Structures are given as structure tokens and as C-alpha cells.
Amino acid sequence: MAEMTPTSVQELAQYSKQMLDVLEWLATYGANPEGGVTRLLYTESWLQAQRALLAKMEGLGLAANFDAVGNVYGKLQGSNASLKSVLTGSHVDTVQNGGKYDGAYGVVASLMALGYLKAVHGTPRRTIEVISLCEEEGSRFPLAYWGSGHVTGVRSYASAAGIADLEGTTLLEAMGEAGFKPANAGEHSAVRDDIGAYIEIHIEQGSVLEVKQKQIGVVTAIVGQIRMTVVVKGNSNHAGTTPMTMRRDALAGAAEMVVLTESMALEEGGPLVATVGRLDVKRGTSNVVPGEVEFTLDIRHTDERKMDAFRTRLLTKLSEIAKRRELIIETVENLHASPVAMHQGISDDIEAACATYGFGSMKLPSGAGHDAQLFGPICPSAMIFVPSRGGISHSPEEFTEPDDLIAGFQTLVHVLYQYGYGGKADEIL
Numbered sequence: 467m468a469e470m471t472p473t474s475v476q477e478l479a480q481y482s483k484q485m486l487d488v489l490e491w492l493a494t495y496g497a498n499p500e501g502g503v504t505r506l507l508y509t510e511s512w513l514q515a516q517r518a519l520l521a522k523m524e525g526l527g528l529a530a531n532f533d534a535v536g537n538v539y540g541k542l543q544g545s546n547a548s549l550k551s552v553l554t555g556s557h558v559d560t561v562q563n564g565g566k567y568d569g570a571y572g573v574v575a576s577l578m579a580l581g582y583l584k585a586v587h588g589t590p591r592r593t594i595e596v597i598s599l600c601e602e603e604g605s606r607f608p609l610a611y612w613g614s615g616h617v618t619g620v621r622s623y624a625s626a627a628g629i630a631d632l633e634g635t636t637l638l639e640a641m642g643e644a645g646f647k648p649a650n651a652g653e654h655s656a657v658r659d660d661i662g663a664y665i666e667i668h669i670e671q672g673s674v675l676e677v678k679q680k681q682i683g684v685v686t687a688i689v690g691q692i693r694m695t696v697v698v699k700g701n702s703n704h705a706g707t708t709p710m711t712m713r714r715d716a717l718a719g720a721a722e723m724v725v726l727t728e729s730m731a732l733e734e735g736g737p738l739v740a741t742v743g744r745l746d747v748k749r750g751t752s753n754v755v756p757g758e759v760e761f762t763l764d765i766r767h768t769d770e771r772k773m774d775a776f777r778t779r780l781l782t783k784l785s786e787i788a789k790r791r792e793l794i795i796e797t798v799e800n801l802h803a804s805p806v807a808m809h810q811g812i813s814d815d816i817e818a819a820c821a822t823y824g825f826g827s828m829k830l831p832s833g834a835g836h837d838a839q840l841f842g843p844i845c846p847s848a849m850i851f852v853p854s855r856g857g858i859s860h861s862p863e864e865f866t867e868p869d870d871l872i873a874g875f876q877t878l879v880h881v882l883y884q885y886g887y888g889g890k891a892d893e894i895l
């Protein structure tokens with residue numbers, strides 16, 4: 467086991483420090499003046515960040531390239547080309563005014579891990595690749611996992627049919643404008659069938675690790691998730707001349723639906739959660755009875771059957787509200803992600819790596835969605851979590867202690883070393 471530990475302690479410390487600097491550097495792409503980071507899919511800040519990451523990968527001696535949809539890969543070629551790759555990484559996109567760490571930490575830690583391994587240990591047996599996935603959040607377009615979805619073959623250009631942002635720009639138009647022309651590529655052109663394992667490091671985005679005072683979390687399973695868009699249509703009319711009894715107020719109806727969603731979710735109890743995160747009053751103005759409202763619905767549960775059953779019950783109730791108020795309700799399901807278990811063997815190896823360095827660790831499920839959820843069904847996949855201060859994420863307040871970022875980085879390096887340079891992965895893949 468002794469030779470399976472990456473040896474150069476001094477250089478590992480040096481790369482750990484650099485990793486923190488690179489994380490700050492990446493946060494300058496899409497930095498908002500009031501704090502926070504916004505890098506929405508195919509926007510200028512996103513494109514600049516992906517290009518800069520590609521250059522950074524090349525600078526570390528990795529073979530780097532964009533794929534057809536804008537994922538960026540950095541490859542550390544192994545000596546045995548017949549072995550499947552170990553892929554590590556996360557997503558580069560953020561939510562609107564998000565933090566510096568969500569996604570970015572995984573990209574940067576993976577990138578610097580490969581830089582360290584190449585510099586100190588040279589060519590691995592098995593190819594190791596870093597990926598900066600182009601999109602995970604679904605923040606600009608109501609379609610999440612565009613990047614990992616293409617790599618795993620779950621998404622195709624056809625999945626984007628009818629998908630546009632709030633300005634009406636379609637996903638495929640935005641993609642073309644950023645330089646990725648669907649016409650130049652086949653339907654599943656970014657798909658990979660040579661990935662042996664996927665390992666993602668990410669901030670926890672919850673407070674379990676902080677409360678339990680553990681530096682590392684090893685994810686057991688990722689929660690299932692449904693995302694929907696609900697459109698409520700009534701009658702737009704004059705606010706002064708339309709009596710209260712003669713209105714078909716789309717917003718009043720939507721408000722009742724939002725409150726019902728909350729109360730039904732409370733009644734159901736954890737681990738189910740349901741959220742209305744965005745509500746748009748179309749052409750809303752003070753002296754007009756709202757004629758159309760659009761809102762989002764996000765439903766999550768660790769048990770898919772219970773998640774689906776809740777959705778069905780909720781939609782029935784929302785339709786009843788619409789009927790009673792003489793409103794029309796239209797729903798579109800944009801995402802249906804099944805709960806996915808992470809790979810036991812890799813997870814055990816991550817925990818063993820933590821023990822090697824004396825990092826306190828624990829297993830825990832993830833209530834947030836992750837790209838690992840898409841890789842899980844196609845290859846052994848695992849996730850490493852580091853604590854989030856106050857459990858805060860999707861906010862400029864997102865913060866993780868540098869010591870914890872480094873602990874996660876070193877754990878990742880250790881596992882990648884074992885899988886890429888040693889024979890550990892052969893037991894699993």
C-alpha cells in the first residue's frame with residue numbers, strides 16, 4: 467500500500483496552495499460588482515471561463531479540447547490505451563448571482579490534481595481526464611445537465627426543441643452564437659463510451675458536515691428531482707372597472723397554487739421538498755388584473771415512486787384550483803432525474819484515503835442534483851463533499867474553509883493516483 471500514496475508532500479502542499487489561487491482566478495470570470503458570480507450557459511463570461519480553463523489545462527501539460535457542446539476536457543494520457551479513462555470534474559456554469567465554489571471547486575480541484583500528478587508522477591497507466599462540464603444548473607434554460615447529458619447520451623439536440631431563455635433566445639441559437647454549431651456535429655456527437663469511472667468533488671451545499679465537524683463527505687446517493695414550468699392563464703383586464711366577482715386573475719390563482727405546494731410538501735414531510743423558485747407575471751403592471759403567470763416547480767425525494775406520486779397529487783390539486791377560478795393551467799416537465807446511488811467500491815476507497823491523511827469523514831446523501839447523477843447509470847461514479855459554511859449555497863455568501871478545500875483536493879489526488887497509476891481501478895472497472 468505504501469507505494470500507492472502520492473509521495474511528494476512538499477509538492478502536494480504547493481499544488482494545494484495553487485488550487486486555492488486558481489479557484490479565486492476562475493471566480494473573476496463572471497464576477498458581479500456586488501459580489502457573487504454569474505456564468506450562464508453560452509454567455510460571454512461562460513465562454514471566457516471555458517477558454518481560460520482550456521489554456522490552463524494546456525499550461526499544465528494536458529491535451530485539452532472543447533467537445534461539440536462546449537464541455538472542456540484536459541487529458542493525461544495513460545500508457546495502457548486499452549484501459550478506460552477515469553474522468554473527474556464538475557460544472558463551470560453558475561446560478562444567477564451564485565457563489566465561487568459550486569461547480570468551480572470541482573473543476574479546479576480536478577484540474578490541479580491532474581497538473582500535480584503529471585508533474586510529480588509522470589505518465590499514468592490509465593488515462594485520467596478532467597472535464598469542465600458546460601452546464602449543470604439549468605439556470606439560463608429550463609433544461610439542466612446539458613453538458614453531462616451529452617457525454618452520457620441522455621441529452622441530444624432534439625432535447626432542446628422548444629427550449630428558450632427568458633429573452634426568447636433558443637438554446638441551440640445561443641450555442642451556435644458561442645461557436646458550437648449543432649449542424650457541424652451529429653446528434654450525439656459529444657457522447658463517450660470509454661469512461662471507466664466518474665469522480666466529482668463538490669461543496670456540500672448543506673450543513674451536515676459542518677454540524678458533524680467532518681472535513682469530507684462521501685456521497686451515498688443523489689436525490690431524485692422533477693422540474694416543471696407551470697403556466698396559468700386567466701383574463702387580463704382593467705383593475706378599476708372589473709368587479710372582484712368578475713375576474714379571472716391568473717396571479718391570485720397562482721398564489722393559491724404556490725401556497726398549496728408548500729402546505730402539501732409540509733404535510734408529506736421530509737425527505738420530500740417542493741419549491742416554487744420563480745414566478746413571472748406576464749406584462750404585469752399595477753392597474754391591470756394579471757392575465758398570465760408562469761412559475762417553476764422543483765420537487766425532490768430520495769424515493770422516485772413517492773416523488774412521482776406527490777407530483778401527480780399536486781398537479782391534480784392545482785388543476786382543481788384552476789377549474790374553480792376558471793383559469794387554464796398548462797404544465798411542462800423539463801427535468802425528471804431519478805435518484806442515483808453512488809458506487810460503493812469507489813466510495814470506500816475515498817473514505818480510506820481520508821483515513822490515510824487523518825481527515826474526518828462520513829457518508830451522506832445529496833439533496834442537490836449533480837452531474838454524477840447522469841454518470842451513475844453508465845459507469846461507477848462517486849462524489850466527495852467538503853463542508854459549506856452555514857450550509858449556504860447558490861448565493862454570493864457561499865464559503866468553504868481553505869483547509870477543507872485542501873483536504874478534499876488531497877483526497878481526490880490520492881484516489882486518482884491509486885486509480886490512474888496503481889491497479890486499484892482494475893478491481894472496480
Ligand SMILES: NC(=O)NC(NC(N)=O)C(=O)[O-]
Pocket residue numbers: 568602603604610611671691833834835836
Ligand atoms: N448542486 C446543485 O446545486 N445542483 C443544482 N442543479 C441541478 N441540476 O440539480 C440543484 O438544483 O440541486
Ligand SMILES: [Zn+2]
Pocket residue numbers: 561568603860
Ligand atoms: Zn448549483
Ligand SMILES: [Zn+2]
Pocket residue numbers: 557568569602668
Ligand atoms: Zn454544482
